[in-house]
Amino acid sequence: MNKRARKGSPSSSPLVGVVLLVVIAAGLWFFWQRSATTHRSASTAPVAATPSDSSKAPLAASAERIDFANEGRTLSISGNLRAGRPARDTQLGVSADAVALLRKVEMLQWREHCAASSCDYALAWSEQPVDSSAFRERKGHENATRFPFASARFLAGDLRLGAFKLDAALATAALEGSEGVAWPVHANQLPPNLAATFRERDGVLYAGADPGKPAAGDLRVSYRIVASGERQLTGVQHDERLQAVSKQ
DSSP: OOOOOOOOOTTHHHHHHHHHHHHHHHHHHHHHHHHHHHHHHHHHSOOOOOHHHHTTSOEEEOSSSOOGGGTTOEEEEEEEEEEEEOEEETTTTEEESSSEEEEEEEEEEEEEEEETTEEEEEEEEESSOOOOTTOSSOTTOOOOSSOSSOOEEEEOEEEEETTEEEOHHHHHHHHTTOOOEEOOOOGGGSOHHHHTTOEEETTEEEESSOTTSOOTTOEEEEEEEEOOEEEEEEEEEETTEEEOOOOO
């Protein structure tokens, strides 16, 4: 018996190749269509706001309770600004139950006013040293070159806006420009060493021979206070504290 080798049909090989090419082309077309659709969807979909985007605008929040979900957010809060401890001038020992104590220090100094070849000299209270070294007539018009202490602002301890503690930077910014109200001080409120130096007249302290007739170089110290009350502040919440917004 003659054995013949079995061979595939010559016409079947090209057909298989064509089918494979069609399948590959269809797969590539499907993949391209799906990628294009995904790209279009991503480019047209609305962009969700991130926490950093939304935190740029101050969020109105209650001062009466702290919502820890607002951690790191910039908040706008209205409430009662109050102090847990008095404001105190540690240099002179003066204190007040207020949000802030404002000390104003002035010295009676000579001022020169010249017109053409003539000059006039007059005494005036000033918070800053007046340089007399360039006066045309220096003799008898000399001014002190420095003050023993300067005007200053003293914040109370444990400042709070409602339930929030305030950091010093935010409290200082909140009180910037506040003139306050007069706070009379008496010499007997001072420590013994300072009470011997200052005299009091109408609630103002004077260091000099006679408050009624001040002379050049005399010192005058007066106080004002910023009282507790309603305030609206903007700050960043960190735990139970409201901090100043950093400037970038």
